Amino acid sequence: MIPEEARQFIGKTAVPIVREVERGAIRRYADAVGNNNPLYCDEEYAAGSRYGDIIAPPGFFGWPIKPAKSTTGLPEIVGDLQEALARGGFPRILDGGISYEFFLTVRADDMLIASVKVSNITEKEGKSGAMMVCRLETTFLNQNGDEVARAYQTFIAR
Numbered sequence: 001m002i003p004e005e006a007r008q009f010i011g012k013t014a015v016p017i018v019r020e021v022e023r024g025a026i027r028r029y030a031d032a033v034g035n036n037n038p039l040y041c042d043e044e045y046a047a048g049s050r051y052g053d054i055i056a057p058p059g060f061f062g063w064p065i066k067p068a069k070s071t072t073g074l075p076e077i078v079g080d081l082q083e084a085l086a087r088g089g090f091p092r093i094l095d096g097g098i099s100y101e102f103f104l105t106v107r108a109d110d111m112l113i114a115s116v117k118v119s120n121i122t123e124k125e126g127k128s129g130a131m132m133v134c135r136l137e138t139t140f141l142n143q144n145g146d147e148v149a150r151a152y153q154t155f156i157a158r
Contacts, residue, residue, distance in 0.1 A: 002121055002132060003088025006081060013117040014075035019140075021062035021110040029060045056106035061114065061140055061149070075116045081134065085157040090132050096154030104148040111143040119152075132157040 023043075030040035038045040039055050046054045056062070082093055106112070120135040138151040 001130075002123055003084065003090070005084040006088055006090075006121060006132065009077065009081045009084065009118045010121055011118065012077060013115055014077035016113045016115045017075060018065045019062035019112040019114055020065050021056055021060075021106055021108060021112060023054050023108040025063055026054055026056050026060065026108055030057050033057070051105060051107065054108040056108070056110075058102060059100060061106060061112055062110070077116065077118065078136065081118060082155075082157070085132055085134075090130075090157035092158045094156040094158065096133065096156045098151055098153040100152075101150045102148070103150075104142065104146055106140075106142075106148055110148075112148065113141045115139045115141075126158075128158070130158075 027041045030037065035057050037057070039049060039051065040046075040057050041054070043054055046052070085091075085093075116136055116138045118134065119137040122133045122135075124131050124133055134155050134157065136151075136153040136155075138153070139147060140149045140151070142148050
């Protein structure tokens, strides 16, 4: 049974976070993940492409302008949900993965607004007992208000 304190988070959206997609950060991210596509690091090459400038690799949405208060870097609502689950008997957290839908290209110098919503919590029964499967949905809008991507993240509380 989903703890009542945790159930109250379903449908709630965190305070949006503004993220800056800085050119140098794009290059460092691409380098860190081993992606040497010149669209991410070569300004001259990118200028001659259909994009006309450096773009961000899929899954890179810049860095928060004002860091989150939590130590995980996630919006407070996620930490609050995890604490509610822990109080309800589910203290251990496991990353269940993330998937993306991409709508528009993220470009160097974009300012993105990320809004995280707790879209669902379901109970599952495993070999070692009950677990809570939590689904988060993050919407990324650019400075023009256009949706550039949506992320669907799952974590499991046991």
